[in-house]
Amino acid sequence: EVQLVESGGALVRPGGSLRLSCAASGFTFGSYWMHWVRQAPGTGLVWVSYINSPGTTTTYADSVKGRFTISRDNAQNTLYLQMNSLRAEDTAVYYCAREGMTLDYWGQGTLVTVSS
């Protein structure tokens, strides 16, 4: 069974940093592109970033470019999102998702709250 489990969400002050993790199981993690998608409270889904299978290519939404870094450890079956210079507007549930045909499996999400 495919499972994606996010962790690392927390309350952090503006300007702070946080690293999210997504532990994958039930599939060959190193064969799939992986994504982060976020959802601010009461709003819709916003794509954040993706990384290709070997981890050599990454792309970011303009709103996080230069502040967030996606990475992966295929030996540990784990996806990461390093978030720096956090802003109030980064407050959201962050989901990791696997790209099969498209985003076919999603984790339950981890909440990041940026507030003083």
Next chain:
Amino acid sequence: DIVMTQSPDSLAVSLGERATINCRSSQSVLNSSSKKSSVAWYHQRPGQPPKLLIYWASTRESGVPDRFSGSGSGTDFTLTISSLQAEDVAVYYCQQYYSTPYTFGQGTKLEIK
């Protein structure tokens, strides 16, 4: 960026009746090599992550009931639920995966009338 626009924003349908949600992309999302449109549909129940229903605009994901169907190509797409069930109450999103950023529609809230 490709903008995905859904209509309506909310919809109330009686149990057993048909529900139709539309989605328009700001440019064509037709994949020239596959000749398929790179559009997916998801629904999201309260407190849950999104669940994939349809990809390539009309291909049903494994395990998704056949009352869900997708249609359209180019820039105009439709999700149809042929006979609404209570468990279909959710917010529905279209998404294009033709190019990054993978943009989503704003969502359509589906309720029981």
